Amino acid sequence: MPASDFSQAEYDHRIERTRAAMSAQGIDTLLITDPSNMAWLTGYDGWSFYVPQMVILPTTGAPLWWGRTQDKPGAAQTTWLAPSDLHDWPEEHVQHPDHHPVAALVTLLCDRGWTRNLGVEMDNYYYSAASHHVLQQAFGDAALTDATGLVNWQRAVKSPAELEMMRKAGQLTAHMHEVLRAGFREGAPKHELVAQVQAAGVSGLPDLPGDYPAIVPIAPSGKEASASHITWNDRPLTRGEATYLEISGCFHRYHCPASRSLFLGEPPDDIRHAEAAVLRAIDDTLAAARPGVTCEEVAACVYASFERAGYIKANRTGYPIGLSYPPDWGERTMSLRPGDTTPLEENMTFHLMPGLWTPDWGLAITESFVVTPQGGRPLADIPRELVVKPV
Amino acid sequence: MPASDFSQAEYDHRIERTRAAMSAQGIDTLLITDPSNMAWLTGYDGWSFYVPQMVILPTTGAPLWWGRTQDKPGAAQTTWLAPSDLHDWPEEHVQHPDHHPVAALVTLLCDRGWTRNLGVEMDNYYYSAASHHVLQQAFGDAALTDATGLVNWQRAVKSPAELEMMRKAGQLTAHMHEVLRAGFREGAPKHELVAQVQAAGVSGLPDLPGDYPAIVPIAPSGKEASASHITWNDRPLTRGEATYLEISGCFHRYHCPASRSLFLGEPPDDIRHAEAAVLRAIDDTLAAARPGVTCEEVAACVYASFERAGYIKANRTGYPIGLSYPPDWGERTMSLRPGDTTPLEENMTFHLMPGLWTPDWGLAITESFVVTPQGGRPLADIPRELVVKPV
Numbered sequence: 173m174p175a176s177d178f179s180q181a182e183y184d185h186r187i188e189r190t191r192a193a194m195s196a197q198g199i200d201t202l203l204i205t206d207p208s209n210m211a212w213l214t215g216y217d218g219w220s221f222y223v224p225q226m227v228i229l230p231t232t233g234a235p236l237w238w239g240r241t242q243d244k245p246g247a248a249q250t251t252w253l254a255p256s257d258l259h260d261w262p263e264e265h266v267q268h269p270d271h272h273p274v275a276a277l278v279t280l281l282c283d284r285g286w287t288r289n290l291g292v293e294m295d296n297y298y299y300s301a302a303s304h305h306v307l308q309q310a311f312g313d314a315a316l317t318d319a320t321g322l323v324n325w326q327r328a329v330k331s332p333a334e335l336e337m338m339r340k341a342g343q344l345t346a347h348m349h350e351v352l353r354a355g356f357r358e359g360a361p362k363h364e365l366v367a368q369v370q371a372a373g374v375s376g377l378p379d380l381p382g383d384y385p386a387i388v389p390i391a392p393s394g395k396e397a398s399a400s401h402i403t404w405n406d407r408p409l410t411r412g413e414a415t416y417l418e419i420s421g422c423f424h425r426y427h428c429p430a431s432r433s434l435f436l437g438e439p440p441d442d443i444r445h446a447e448a449a450v451l452r453a454i455d456d457t458l459a460a461a462r463p464g465v466t467c468e469e470v471a472a473c474v475y476a477s478f479e480r481a482g483y484i485k486a487n488r489t490g491y492p493i494g495l496s497y498p499p500d501w502g503e504r505t506m507s508l509r510p511g512d513t514t515p516l517e518e519n520m521t522f523h524l525m526p527g528l529w530t531p532d533w534g535l536a537i538t539e540s541f542v543v544t545p546q547g548g549r550p551l552a553d554i555p556r557e558l559v560v561k562p563v
Numbered sequence: 564m565p566a567s568d569f570s571q572a573e574y575d576h577r578i579e580r581t582r583a584a585m586s587a588q589g590i591d592t593l594l595i596t597d598p599s600n601m602a603w604l605t606g607y608d609g610w611s612f613y614v615p616q617m618v619i620l621p622t623t624g625a626p627l628w629w630g631r632t633q634d635k636p637g638a639a640q641t642t643w644l645a646p647s648d649l650h651d652w653p654e655e656h657v658q659h660p661d662h663h664p665v666a667a668l669v670t671l672l673c674d675r676g677w678t679r680n681l682g683v684e685m686d687n688y689y690y691s692a693a694s695h696h697v698l699q700q701a702f703g704d705a706a707l708t709d710a711t712g713l714v715n716w717q718r719a720v721k722s723p724a725e726l727e728m729m730r731k732a733g734q735l736t737a738h739m740h741e742v743l744r745a746g747f748r749e750g751a752p753k754h755e756l757v758a759q760v761q762a763a764g765v766s767g768l769p770d771l772p773g774d775y776p777a778i779v780p781i782a783p784s785g786k787e788a789s790a791s792h793i794t795w796n797d798r799p800l801t802r803g804e805a806t807y808l809e810i811s812g813c814f815h816r817y818h819c820p821a822s823r824s825l826f827l828g829e830p831p832d833d834i835r836h837a838e839a840a841v842l843r844a845i846d847d848t849l850a851a852a853r854p855g856v857t858c859e860e861v862a863a864c865v866y867a868s869f870e871r872a873g874y875i876k877a878n879r880t881g882y883p884i885g886l887s888y889p890p891d892w893g894e895r896t897m898s899l900r901p902g903d904t905t906p907l908e909e910n911m912t913f914h915l916m917p918g919l920w921t922p923d924w925g926l927a928i929t930e931s932f933v934v935t936p937q938g939g940r941p942l943a944d945i946p947r948e949l950v951v952k953p954v
Contacts, residue, residue: 219778220792222688222891242878242920246790263878264902267895269712272686295663295693297613302685302711304692320693321660363773367766375758381797382754387610388775399637401611406772487633487654498889500613504658511655529633 175215175252177424178333183252186213189326190229199291199317201281202229203307205299207497209323210237211425214253218246221298221497223266224273230286238277240266274306287311291319297499324505328492330519335542337426338494338521342540342552344382344421345428348373349554352417356434358563359408362415366391366404373421383422386496387429390418397534400527411437411563416527416536420501421552427493427501428551429523431536434559446528446535447558449481453489453526454539454556457508461522461541461548467512474508474526483528490524493540516543521551566606566643568815569724574643577604580717581620590682590708592672593620594698596690598888600714601628602816605644609637612689612888614657615664621677629668631657665697678702682710688890715896719883721910726933728817729885729912733931733943735773735812736819739764740945743808747825749954750799753806757782757795764812774813777887778820781809788925791918802828802954807918807927811892812943818884818892819942820914822927825950837919837926838949840872844880844917845930845947848899852913852932852939858903865899865917874919881915884931907934912942 175183190213194202204227210216214227214235225239234257237247241260248255261276281287290311293299295318307316330338351372355365366389376382392402394413409415413436420429435443456473474489490508493501501523506514508522520543527536537556541548566574581604585593595618601607604626605618616630625648628638632651639646652667672678681702684690686709698707721729742763746756757780767773783793785804800806804827811820826834847864865880881899884892892914897905899913911934918927928947932939 217794218790218792219781219794219890222778222893242791244790245920245922246793249787249790249793264900266879267882267893267898292692294696295691297688297691299692300686300688301683301690301692301695302709304695305685318693361772364766367762367764367773370765371758371762373758374761375755381752382758384779384794387613390610396640399609399635399640400633401609402637402640403608403610403775488657491658499610502613502658507658509655529636531636 175250177215177337180252182331182333183213186326187229187235190323191231193322193326194229194291197291197317197319197322198289199319200231200289201286202291202319202322204229204323205293206296206323207298208495211497212323212327212495214251216247217250217425218243220246224303226277230284238280240273272302272306274303278306278310288315289317290315291317291322293320294318295320321505324503327494327503328505328520329517330494330521330542334426334494335519337423338428338551340380340423341421341426342428343380344373344376344423345419345430345552346554347377348419348421349430349432352432352434353559356409356559356561358411358436361406361408362391362393362404363406365409369417369419373419380423383425385420385422385427386498386501387420392416392534395532398529398531400529400534409436414439414443414533414535416534418536418538425495425497427496428540429493429501429538430540430552430554431527431538432554432559433535433537434561436561437563439558439560443533443535443558445481446483447537449477449483450526450528450535450537451556453477454524454537457524458539458541458548458550461516461543462545463518463543464515467506467508467514467516468510470516471508471510478526478528485526485528489526490522493521493523518543518545524548566641568606568728571643573722573724574604577717578620578626581714582622584713584717585620585682588682588708588710588713589680590710591622591680592677593682593710593713595620595714596684597687597714598689599886602888603714603718603886605642607638608641608816609634611637615694617668621675629671631664663693663697665694669697669701679706680708681706682708682713684711685709686711712896715894718885718894719896719911720908721885721912721933725817725885726910728814729819729942731771731814732812732817733819734771735764735767735814736810736821736943737945738768739810739812740821740823743823743825744950747800747950747952749802749827752797752799753782753784753795754797756800760808760810764810771814774816776811776813776818777889777892778811783807783925786923789920789922791920791925800827805830805834805924805926807925809927809929816886816888818887819931820884820892820929821931821943821945822918822929823945823950824926824928825952827952828954830949830951834924834926834949836872837874838928840868840874841917841919841926841928842947844868845915845928848915849930849932849939849941852907852934853936854909854934855906858897858899858905858907859901861907862899862901869919876917876919880917881913884912884914909934909936915939
């Protein structure tokens, strides 16, 4: 996603919102390691998050990009930042046992006088305990504030331009599901089916090129599907088994995940029974998902439908989505579950996940939706049903 | 990768080696968060590393798997551990602002009396500063030892069974490069080419199904290739531009990365000149890569070849590879660069990366190899050249 995907006014507005949240938490300088947050604020894009890198947002002035020397040209290519705002740490410190790149960050922060009221994303994949330790040693615990989720929360309500991206991702997701339905047949080795589905997502549609999704296809069959994060293997698809694919198209790093379960042969009554409960759960949730309704109220529609059908769903049933990098396409802010009293706002976007896992099978029919005054509107147009293929 | 890919004797040996390293560092209980390390010790496989999970290795007895309730069936399916050694934390704490899953780990460790001499992987993607903070609060700093890389180092020398996996990954990589060469033509949109190459890696070859590599294709063209971690876009391939693809097949989570540069039309002299330096660098390095030679001595072959050609290569030129999960297929132990005096051992495996990045283009022709008494032996059979396509 080049920075040019969005107007400078939109980036300015994102920074303004972020600074308001920083101010509310007493943070002067925000050290942002989440690649999705980095991209959202500056446009930075590259598979470089396996080494320390950050966007540094001070109280005034432009944000800085900070990363490995080899990645600086990538920052110049993808961000809207001025060349003078790109700062690098020495190549020779890459994965070096005796040098931590964050030591160079300490120098940069000291040079700028940004040594107090620093916000750090304590619970992020790309802010390690070792990175934090280096900052603690340099500035002391009192200088560091936990800012986990601070930027993520600003991303919750999507702009019109972002919704456009997500609808395009949704067209890619729908295309992937079409290819999945067409290729799902008895005896087909699972990995070959997954290869076709992934290729459909990347080669995309006319004027709709695909990017890499933040999660690879989750694709368990039969008893495997009692576990929820199993990827694929080469076992041929077998009659009498339910398979589900949790997949997402990705357009310029924006996502629109959707799962469907598929069945070879005549589904047994218990799976049909579960399907009905899931479909009812989705209908009720989408109808309820209006601005002002809370996350837990929306989620209650799912739990109620399942309870009526005799199932207990003991896990959350949805989460916010948008711009993402591996390993997660969720935004890690709200959850659709009991206890989350966050009110929905117009143009928030969620992956509604009324998945059901039993010891013998799993069923997943899910929808990504945007909150509108008329309720949740799906972001992708995919037949909502258990896909049944005769054998 | 099901645990059954390897014998129990091999797992026992891996644990024994790890315990020797623990003992040398005064660690009684090792808390392992790196998904590659978890898989190497237990076989655990699943895209669940986006929430806290660990393998816990005490001084005696079986290791424990610890993770989210929903992922416990996946641990039962993929590991060799007994059901009683699988422990879960409550679903309702998934990405919850007020509950950290590691609090449940504290309870488990207290129950077992494992509260001192704990080893933690301080510099790992999946051990966050927040996770560490919870353990610090519970047990104090003195109870925690940095064990970053402890297990990774045990993985450096590959077993015959592992080398077999990596050669299979190499066959997949070679197949991906064949598809790349065939599809590389003027006007082809890059994302469509990438889709074909990825699909080739996953659909694989007869009896060689592909898994997802830990890094998606890096695929910059022309000036884009001055940056080293740019993925793809939908720009058509253009005559007069060099494109490189850094890709890897993946077989049961084992990798064999290899890059090739491709050129449309007649390459200019400077790129041919660089190609010659890179090929010479590879020849010299493979000849030198015998047991007992150090990492920096091997790397010197690359720097010398580049220097003779008038280039300065200011970054490392290789790293160990094997079993991996996103975001990195390197093992993060040794580096082929000045200052790394680790001696090579037979059956260590490296990705030799004599990449060259100039402000106007980048060139990458790379090889994955295994150390043998006769020198480095490539793990994949891919024509080693700048691929030139006439226009």
